[in-house]
Amino acid sequence: MLHCRNLNTPSPLLKFGAGVNSLTSLVFKNSHNSLGFYSENHDRVLKSSCLIDLTRSQPLVGGGHCDRREESSISSSGEKMSVRCNTGSHSHNRISIEKEDGSGKTTTTKGSGKIKGNVVLMKKNVLDFNDFNASFLDRVHELFGQRVSLQLVSAVNGDPGNGMRGKLGKEAYLEDWITTISPLTAGDSAFDVNFDWDEKIGVPGAFIIQNYHHSEFYLKTLTLDNVPGHGRIHFVCNSWVYPSDKYHSPRIFFANKTYLPSETPLSLRKYREEELANLRGNGTGERQEWDRIYDYDYYNDLGNPDKGAKYARPVLGGSPQYPYPRRGRTGRKRTDTDRNTETRLNLALSLNIYAPRDERFGHLKLADFLAYALKSIGQFLKPEIEDLFNSTPNEFDSIDDVFKLYEGGVDVPEGLLKSVRDNIPAEMLKEIFRTDGERFLKFPVPQVIKENKTAWDTDEEFAREMLAGINPVMIHRLQEFPPRSKLDPKVYGDHTSKITKNYIEHNLDGLSVDEAIRNNKVFILDHHDMLIPFLRRINATNTKIYATRTIIFLQKDGTLKPLAIELSLPHPGGDHFGCISKVYTPADKGVDGSLWQLAKAYVNVNDSGYHQLISHWLKTHAAIEPFVIATNRQLSVVHPINKLLHPHFRDTMNLNAVARQILINAGGALEATVFPGRYCMEMTSASYKEWTFPGQALPVDLIKRGVAVEDENSPHGLRLLIDDYPFAVDGLEIWSAIKTWVKDYCSLYYKTDKMVQEDYELQSWWKELREEGHGDKKDEPWWPEMQTREDLIETCTIIIWIASALHAAINFGQYPYGGFPPNRPSMSRRFIPEEDTPEYNELKTDPEKALLKTITGQLLSVLGISLVEILSRHSSDEVYLGERDTPEWTTDKEAEKAFEKFGNKLREIELKIEKMNKDQKLKNRVGPVKMPYTLLYPSSEGGLTGKGIPNSVSI
Numbered sequence: 001m002l003h004c005r006n007l008n009t010p011s012p013l014l015k016f017g018a019g020v021n022s023l024t025s026l027v028f029k030n031s032h033n034s035l036g037f038y039s040e041n042h043d044r045v046l047k048s049s050c051l052i053d054l055t056r057s058q059p060l061v062g063g064g065h066c067d068r069r070e071e072s073s074i075s076s077s078g079e080k081m082s083v084r085c086n087t088g089s090h091s092h093n094r095i096s097i098e099k100e101d102g103s104g105k106t107t108t109t110k111g112s113g114k115i116k117g118n119v120v121l122m123k124k125n126v127l128d129f130n131d132f133n134a135s136f137l138d139r140v141h142e143l144f145g146q147r148v149s150l151q152l153v154s155a156v157n158g159d160p161g162n163g164m165r166g167k168l169g170k171e172a173y174l175e176d177w178i179t180t181i182s183p184l185t186a187g188d189s190a191f192d193v194n195f196d197w198d199e200k201i202g203v204p205g206a207f208i209i210q211n212y213h214h215s216e217f218y219l220k221t222l223t224l225d226n227v228p229g230h231g232r233i234h235f236v237c238n239s240w241v242y243p244s245d246k247y248h249s250p251r252i253f254f255a256n257k258t259y260l261p262s263e264t265p266l267s268l269r270k271y272r273e274e275e276l277a278n279l280r281g282n283g284t285g286e287r288q289e290w291d292r293i294y295d296y297d298y299y300n301d302l303g304n305p306d307k308g309a310k311y312a313r314p315v316l317g318g319s320p321q322y323p324y325p326r327r328g329r330t331g332r333k334r335t336d337t338d339r340n341t342e343t344r345l346n347l348a349l350s351l352n353i354y355a356p357r358d359e360r361f362g363h364l365k366l367a368d369f370l371a372y373a374l375k376s377i378g379q380f381l382k383p384e385i386e387d388l389f390n391s392t393p394n395e396f397d398s399i400d401d402v403f404k405l406y407e408g409g410v411d412v413p414e415g416l417l418k419s420v421r422d423n424i425p426a427e428m429l430k431e432i433f434r435t436d437g438e439r440f441l442k443f444p445v446p447q448v449i450k451e452n453k454t455a456w457d458t459d460e461e462f463a464r465e466m467l468a469g470i471n472p473v474m475i476h477r478l479q480e481f482p483p484r485s486k487l488d489p490k491v492y493g494d495h496t497s498k499i500t501k502n503y504i505e506h507n508l509d510g511l512s513v514d515e516a517i518r519n520n521k522v523f524i525l526d527h528h529d530m531l532i533p534f535l536r537r538i539n540a541t542n543t544k545i546y547a548t549r550t551i552i553f554l555q556k557d558g559t560l561k562p563l564a565i566e567l568s569l570p571h572p573g574g575d576h577f578g579c580i581s582k583v584y585t586p587a588d589k590g591v592d593g594s595l596w597q598l599a600k601a602y603v604n605v606n607d608s609g610y611h612q613l614i615s616h617w618l619k620t621h622a623a624i625e626p627f628v629i630a631t632n633r634q635l636s637v638v639h640p641i642n643k644l645l646h647p648h649f650r651d652t653m654n655l656n657a658v659a660r661q662i663l664i665n666a667g668g669a670l671e672a673t674v675f676p677g678r679y680c681m682e683m684t685s686a687s688y689k690e691w692t693f694p695g696q697a698l699p700v701d702l703i704k705r706g707v708a709v710e711d712e713n714s715p716h717g718l719r720l721l722i723d724d725y726p727f728a729v730d731g732l733e734i735w736s737a738i739k740t741w742v743k744d745y746c747s748l749y750y751k752t753d754k755m756v757q758e759d760y761e762l763q764s765w766w767k768e769l770r771e772e773g774h775g776d777k778k779d780e781p782w783w784p785e786m787q788t789r790e791d792l793i794e795t796c797t798i799i800i801w802i803a804s805a806l807h808a809a810i811n812f813g814q815y816p817y818g819g820f821p822p823n824r825p826s827m828s829r830r831f832i833p834e835e836d837t838p839e840y841n842e843l844k845t846d847p848e849k850a851l852l853k854t855i856t857g858q859l860l861s862v863l864g865i866s867l868v869e870i871l872s873r874h875s876s877d878e879v880y881l882g883e884r885d886t887p888e889w890t891t892d893k894e895a896e897k898a899f900e901k902f903g904n905k906l907r908e909i910e911l912k913i914e915k916m917n918k919d920q921k922l923k924n925r926v927g928p929v930k931m932p933y934t935l936l937y938p939s940s941e942g943g944l945t946g947k948g949i950p951n952s953v954s955i
């Protein structure tokens with residue numbers, strides 16, 4: 001064996017083993033001045049063929065450099081042999097051997113040798129929870145011995161016999177298992193692989209891998225150290241490789257180069273197209289675990305009509321009545337009862353629901369754990385437990401009683417405990433519900449009551465959360481008074497607000513209502529129109545809820561003050577009679593104070609439902625999925641826009657698939673904990689009718705809501721009408737940083753608009769996204785046409801914004817704000833008590849109890865808190881905005897530089913946020929609850945931090 005790693009290391013004497021033709025041993029000597037091969041005794045003729053054999057079987061490894069042309073020659077027995085190391089770095093293998101036969105005739109053989117590669121993979125199936133602690137190492141050996149083969153694919157030389165696809169090298173196999181390489185993450189293994197190389201291969205641009213082993217492994221990277229004439233080539237793979245018989249064609253991976261389709265080397269083009277075709281599949285059949293196919297389908301898998309009408313749900317998507325973004329297709333068979341509905345997986349198999357293999361949580365331990373946690377929560381939703389929830393008489397008696405949730409003192413009925421114990425493994429119980437199975441749980445103290453236990457209940461905090469809470473995307477500026485409805489009067493009658501000037505005029509710092517509106521001081525949180533069409537049906541269930549409107553005044557100190565709340569119900573005589581409304585105004589004492597508190601609770605119930613279903617599920621999780629699918633189907637992994645967007649799609653399809661199993665399905669966790677119950681998803685479909693893609697851009701959204709106006713002289717080109725609007729202030733900083741990064745990056749690859757127009761992958765991507773992914777919106781006039789660089793930049797900025805910052809702002813405050821149910825109740829179970837009833841008397845004598853009897857009950861609060869706690873956690877290996885999971889995501893230095901600039905900008909923004917949060921003039925940033933606004937603070941550590949912007953919708 002050759003033991004050398006670097007041929008330029010000055011002159012160690014190296015020995016080859018015996019057995020190569022006539023050589024018994026060979027001394028290789030190297031220095032900057034000489035390079036030569038000598039036979040040990042110098043008395044034998046060295047045959048060139050012998051040397052070539054030698055170099056083939058004994059790789060010349062290492063990453064050294066030959067700094068100059070070096071040449072040495074030896075003579076022996078009248079024959080002269082010259083060994084040359086050609087110019088350039090990493091060129092040890094470009095060996096020319098000239099042999100003179102003594103008559104002056106010279107023969108030359110050149111251009112062959114070995115390329116050493118290093119493969120990093122993970123064999124362990126981390127999805128197997130029971131295997132978390134199992135030893136990986138004892139199974140590594142299974143990959144030895146010609147079980148895994150790799151072949152290089154030439155990026156420069158096409159094979160005329162194979163449609164000019166790049167020439168293939170000889171198969172090479174995983175060899176020594178390297179135990180010393182670092183840094184390796186736990187569970188990873190590294191292997192040597194030595195490729196034969198000759199000039200026909202030239203520079204490899206891809207490799208093909210075949211797994212002849214019986215189980216899959218997760219291939220992370222291949223690195224070629226010393227490609228002749230090129231140097232190091234790195235392949236970022238991050239993909240599960242199943243046994244070869246699972247695939248129609250061998251798996252191919254491309255080097256981390258970036259090419260527009262038209263600039264792809266000819267020899268890689270067909271491979272590029274074929275790989276995309278593989279990922280698109282043929283649209284038929286049930287998807288299997290190992291499949292990598294990205295395809296579209298309707299949301300036709302939420303209901304289970306075979307189980308009874310109670311579990312039937314409309315198909316969302318594909319009809320004008322129920323438009324919806326598409327989900328990833330799974331292809332399971334249809335139900336017997338309704339041929340348009342797909343059968344569901346058994347609850348116990350929830351984590352097996354199909355998502356393209358590399359979209360699954362293979363790389364994450366904690367996310368796997370979270371998925372298990374979600375599944376465990378799903379166990380709560382079995383019918384027998386469901387009944388228990390509905391029938392349990394347990395109530396919180398007082399707000400102090402609620403605090404016991406964080407102190408570990410809430411009792412639960414034995415029936416529920418038994419069911420929980422039977423269904424959830426003990427270690428999960430401990431981790432998720434913090435219980436030993438006897439007394440139920442102890443939750444972490446939510447931030448909103450950490451510093452001050454009572455400030456959540458103030459009017460100022462109630463209004464502040466419209467600017468800095470978890471649903472800061474709903475508040476509008478009021479531009480006409482009284483507020484009007486957009487509901488069709490022919491169907492719904494007159495829904496103009498009943499809030500008259502008399503209710504509010506005394507509270508406007510001396511301004512008249514008209515003046516206050518003209519001065520941009522009046523705002524509204526309006527949940528009326530969204531709810532009215534559903535209210536009769538919702539109120540026929542256990543839920544009892546109003547449609548609400550809240551009028552808010554912007555005070556001189558920059559804080560908001562609620563002025564009036566209108567609670568409306570459909571007219572009992574029929575929709576065309578309009579609605580019945582009651583108006584409540586602020587009061588802090590007596591029964592009026594209690595009524596005002598209840599009115600605020602109904603607003604919060606409306607808002608928390610809107611938040612969970614529409615701001616969160618529909619506008620981030622569901623809206624992004626079609627982009628994930630279209631990108632994987634139409635943009636090659638070597639396409640610059642794929643490289644730009646890919647980090648922002650991490651885990652989304654898998655998480656959404658699990659959500660369809662246990663969160664948003666009929667009888668799932670959302671229906672159980674969010675007030676519209678079985679109408680939850682139908683309501684999101686109604687809201688999608690109003691969804692526009694360009695409207696998701698933060699500046700467009702702010703202007704549309706009237707909370708900002710265009711202003712060339714302001715930073716980011718617009719001026720906020722509520723200066724201290726933490727979500728908007730921080731959001732605009734992040735939005736602009738993303739946009740600058742996207743512009744810098746796209747400009748590297750698209751020098752002209754024509755290049756955008758002529759990029760056929762890009763055009764197919766955009767066409768498919770509009771016509772398939774968001775197919776129910778395909779005829780909308782507002783889609784960017786993707787004809788200019790500006791179209792491309794705005795589009796990518798919106799996608800990244802939704803997946804990263806918008807989702808973070810909406811998602812990670814769920815526990816900090818909603819972990820204390822009285823602050824963000826998600827259900828209401830009764831209406832405001834009528835006068836002269838026992839309930840009304842209780843409102844007078846024990847308003848806390850009356851409030852707690854109205855909002856979410858105790859057991860569902862526990863379920864809801866468990867759920868939002870899980871959804872608010874960062875996994876320990878989360879990748880945040882401005883980070884990539886590998887530094888080698890590109891080889892383009894300019895792209896790297898632009899990305900670094902983006903990271904620096906985000907760090908600057910963090911400092912700004914810290915500074916603003918300490919500025920006492922900016923009262924909305926901390927509020928009476930003393931909770932600094934950090935939801936758009938880019939970085940975070942793992943866990944329940946209330947800050948940090950992950951790249952993707954990953955939880």
Ligand SMILES: [Fe+2]
Nearest residue numbers: 807811953955
């Ligand atoms: Fe989320």
